[in-house]
Amino acid sequence: MATDSSYRNFVPPHRLLMGPGPSMVHPRVLQALAQPLLGHLDPVFLGLMNEIQALLRATFHTHNEFTIALSGTGSAGMEAVIANLIEPGDRAIVGVNGVFGTRLATMIERSGGIPIRIEAPWGTTIPLDALETELVRAAPVKAVVLVHAETSTGAWQPLQDVGALCRAHDALFIVDAVTSLGGIPVEVDTWGIDACYSGTQKCLSCPPGLAPLTVSPRGMSAIRKRRVPCPSWYLDLSLIADYWNDHSRAYHHTAPISMLYGLREALRLVHEEGLPARTARHQLNSDALMAGLHTLGLHPLPPPGRRLPMLNCVTLPDGIDEAMVRTRLLQEYGIEIGGGLGPLRGRVWRIGLMGESCQHAHVLTLLNALETICASLGRPVQPGRAMQAATDTYTQSPESSRRQA
Numbered sequence: 001m002a003t004d005s006s007y008r009n010f011v012p013p014h015r016l017l018m019g020p021g022p023s024m025v026h027p028r029v030l031q032a033l034a035q036p037l038l039g040h041l042d043p044v045f046l047g048l049m050n051e052i053q054a055l056l057r058a059t060f061h062t063h064n065e066f067t068i069a070l071s072g073t074g075s076a077g078m079e080a081v082i083a084n085l086i087e088p089g090d091r092a093i094v095g096v097n098g099v100f101g102t103r104l105a106t107m108i109e110r111s112g113g114i115p116i117r118i119e120a121p122w123g124t125t126i127p128l129d130a131l132e133t134e135l136v137r138a139a140p141v142k143a144v145v146l147v148h149a150e151t152s153t154g155a156w157q158p159l160q161d162v163g164a165l166c167r168a169h170d171a172l173f174i175v176d177a178v179t180s181l182g183g184i185p186v187e188v189d190t191w192g193i194d195a196c197y198s199g200t201q202k203c204l205s206c207p208p209g210l211a212p213l214t215v216s217p218r219g220m221s222a223i224r225k226r227r228v229p230c231p232s233w234y235l236d237l238s239l240i241a242d243y244w245n246d247h248s249r250a251y252h253h254t255a256p257i258s259m260l261y262g263l264r265e266a267l268r269l270v271h272e273e274g275l276p277a278r279t280a281r282h283q284l285n286s287d288a289l290m291a292g293l294h295t296l297g298l299h300p301l302p303p304p305g306r307r308l309p310m311l312n313c314v315t316l317p318d319g320i321d322e323a324m325v326r327t328r329l330l331q332e333y334g335i336e337i338g339g340g341l342g343p344l345r346g347r348v349w350r351i352g353l354m355g356e357s358c359q360h361a362h363v364l365t366l367l368n369a370l371e372t373i374c375a376s377l378g379r380p381v382q383p384g385r386a387m388q389a390a391t392d393t394y395t396q397s398p399e400s401s402r403r404q405a
């Protein structure tokens with residue numbers, strides 16, 4: 001078969017990535033990815049790893065020594081935390097209110113653990129008193145596992161009181177912060193979180209490929225005291241710790257050098273902006289988007305106070321062919337948004353405003369495109385109204401008066 005002429009130079013089409021991830025990537029990160037390689041034990045590269053650890057500690061708000069970027073996407077972070085902290089026979093309480101809680105329960109089972117599922121309707125969050133009841137009923141419990149930002153439903157799980165509850169019942173507290181980190185506050189130390197993992201491709205705006213991960217001294221001691229070795233050799237955190245530890249630097253697997261260059265630059269961008277400003281930007285753009293979507297008859301699935309700013313999940317009015325609208329958005333406007341998963345398939349859109357994707361101009365572009373498509377389908381929309389509602393949100397915001405001052 002002739003391959004020389006059939007494989008042309010690949011140039012990806014221009015896209016506005018406004019789905020549940022990956023998000024758009026800053027040119028500085030793309031440049032960092034293109035730099036020449038160093039060896040994974042080169043002292044210059046080891047210095048870069050130390051910088052990444054410091055930047056990640058600042059992002060997670062933690063002093064945990066074990067704070068690293070694990071090789072693999074967010075799911076690798078999930079798998080590593082469960083495979084290392086849950087041993088055969090361990091009971092773990094897991095909040096199941098969407099795809100990722102469901103996946104966590106599966107991983108607990110595969111590690112030989114016993115998942116104790118607390119289910120809540122998709123779009124809602126897990127109540128604190130349900131956690132407390134199960135901690136008492138199912139004692140002893142090894143860990144409580146919650147998803148901070150449920151990307152499949154747009155629900156924002158409150159975490160600030162869970163850590164103390166876990167400590168009172170001698171349970172570890174495990175948090176999935178894949179979508180939340182870099183978009184809303186993640187306070188690992190203050191909230192008493194023992195293991196927290198994220199992903200690079202959501203609000204950190206780096207390509208998929210690494211899982212930022214932090215484990216408390218309590219969590220590390222549980223890993224070191226395991227009765228049986230971690231069933232995954234590749235994700236064994238006690239071995240990986242020996243590579244990230246500045247005193248041992250023992251070869252485990254070859255670090256994905258270029259991805260780490262990219263992550264360092266993405267984290268530099270996060271801290272140049274500042275986490276509070278970044279949180280405010282996500283909230284403002286989300287509020288503006290929601291104001292516009294409201295005029296199109298699209299309303300958030302999660303209840304008030306539980307709506308994530310970086311993942312805007314809206315329910316669809318009857319009679320919309322949602323897949324066709326998403327196809328038109330992509331083909332006519334180059335905009336990607338997400339559909340529903342599992343029981344929400346065909347019932348919601350998931351609009352991501354993550355990291356670099358979270359921009360005033362993108363919000364207005366999407367609203368204009370959606371409004372135009374809705375009008376072409378004969379839906380009762382008033383041209384320009386969605387953009388006007390969004391624009392009103394921007395002009396009324398304290399951010400905007402500060403910019404004008």
Ligand SMILES: *Cc1c(COP(=O)(O)O)cnc(C)c1O
Binds near residue numbers: 074100150151179
């Ligand atoms: C995206 C996501 C994951 C999985 O991350 P991948 O990068 O797709 O492996 C896990 N948890 C949550 C909440 C997510 O949004």
